[in-house]
Amino acid sequence: MALKHVILTVLHEGPATGYEIVKAFDDVMGYFWNASHQQVYHDLGRLTEAGLVRFTEVSQDHRPDKKVYELTSEGRDALRHWVEAPMKPQRTQDELLVRLLAGERVGSQGMEDLVASQRTLHEEKLRTYLAIEAEHFREVPLEALPPEHRLVYMTLRRGILGERAWLAWADEVEAVLATMRE
Amino acid sequence: MALKHVILTVLHEGPATGYEIVKAFDDVMGYFWNASHQQVYHDLGRLTEAGLVRFTEVSQDHRPDKKVYELTSEGRDALRHWVEAPMKPQRTQDELLVRLLAGERVGSQGMEDLVASQRTLHEEKLRTYLAIEAEHFREVPLEALPPEHRLVYMTLRRGILGERAWLAWADEVEAVLATMRE
DNA sequence: TATCTCATGTAAGTGGTTACATGATTGC
DNA sequence: GCAATCATGTAACCACTTACATGAGATA
Incomplete structure (x- = not known):
């Protein structure tokens, strides 16, 4: 829809x-x-x-x-x-999480690689977003931005905060995978 | 698939x-x-x-x-x-961001409410996740958890970090909407 | 007496992907 | 000469939702 x-x-x-x-x-x-x-x-x-x-x-x-x-x-x-109109709940479907659980159960050896490859993608995204932010939205305070750009900037911020959270999570996962290696 | x-x-x-x-x-x-x-x-x-x-x-x-x-x-x-198998890129489709942009363009007055209602949902989710964490995964260090629970815990951590990032973003959006009210 | 749990499905429709198809113009 | 850009679509398929359908037993 x-x-x-x-x-x-x-x-x-x-x-x-x-x-x-x-x-x-x-x-x-x-x-x-x-x-x-x-x-x-x-x-x-x-x-x-x-x-x-x-x-x-x-x-x-x-x-x-x-x-x-x-x-x-x-x-x-x-x-x-x-x-x-009221928003209906978005669906959450995170394939990587399924793969991690499945990988553990089938005894996969490639989970570090899997996480590492996803990490690369997320790092690239974050770098791109930060570059856009630096180029177009570095004005502080927010009031310096034209009003019609402020929410556009917020969509970019969503990306930045989301990617940072993902990467922080990946750090934790990598630590866990390390404990399971031994 | x-x-x-x-x-x-x-x-x-x-x-x-x-x-x-x-x-x-x-x-x-x-x-x-x-x-x-x-x-x-x-x-x-x-x-x-x-x-x-x-x-x-x-x-x-x-x-x-x-x-x-x-x-x-x-x-x-x-x-x-x-x-x-290699993972193909997940699709990203964030309906709330579209609504914010659309709302700005059509001159909607209800965007604060929209964000507030979503905030409530995310706060509830976070509270639930934190309760599960407190009940089942409070062991520190991670090595104290049975190996087969560690990645399950990581799926929960994904939820926690994701929701916290969302709420931090919502703070920024609310600040922006406030600048646009005046 | 009403709701919840157990337990399984069909049918119709929405939303989206992948593969296939065409064909001129511009830039390296 | 080769790839990219401009510009639009069809056909087949995949993934998922919503509405409809049934029916017994347990719990409040």
Whole structure:
């Protein structure tokens, strides 16, 4: 249900093509949402059917034709209602934890490697986020940031705090795995 | 793909009914995995077809009949291979962050309430986890814990560290929302 | 008398991934 | 000449949710 609303949120900023929305997932939204281009195009189709967005086809020279989507007033209303609606509990499914338990039970020897490889990924993410923070959000106090950037910054902070917590946990796990090695 | 492996992991401990596996999600695995009973029964069917588990029907007095599932040796092998297989990136989809951005854009007045209600949920979770930790895992040093409980404890620690990070982030968000109120 | 526990499922639908498909233009 | 960017989609499949369905026994 949520991807549709993510798309509506992007389009609330202004008209965009499916291609541009997909890019937004790789750029700004990458650290709290991801979606394949297929799913985005699919949902744009559903949203159009539902009358929440509309598009105008634009033919271009030297480039494929494109469809520029924009919110309808129904889409704007739908987004407004969704924001205020009660949130149902997110599901938690952490595959690494399952692997650790399973690995212990089957007597796997590769659990240190498994954790180490995940650690690398999380360290990279954290480094990226900190670089973005240093470049775009180093203003202190917060009031120095333009209001419309403050919550965007908070989504980045979520990533930073989340990754730090993960890494602190990984330290504990590595210590535990060391006690079990002997 | 992963729920099947979670089920195999549970069954590696010993035979169980679908009902008991579902209960395990409410108890021990609740803080890092959840699944509906329908999905569990469905996947037990698929796993049986695939020859990774088998069941024996047990008829009971004063109780419905039940199917007691156990791992086959193929199932044991499949679990062993899965543990060592490379992990593909998990998807990140944080609905609350989308709501905050959307709420800002549509000019919603209810964002403090939204964050507050989520905070309550996370505080409750943290309290539960800390209670479990105090009751079952207070042994220090870690070597005092039986080896087979140490990684189980680490799954709990993941929950604790994750919830604390979430709450620290919520503090920041509330401060930001306060700057935007004026 | 009402709710909880035990115990298992079907059917319909939502949300998402993976593989496949096309094809011109721009930059190294 | 080769990869990346721009730009859109279909088809098959996988994972999961929600609603519906049944029914006995134990507990308050």
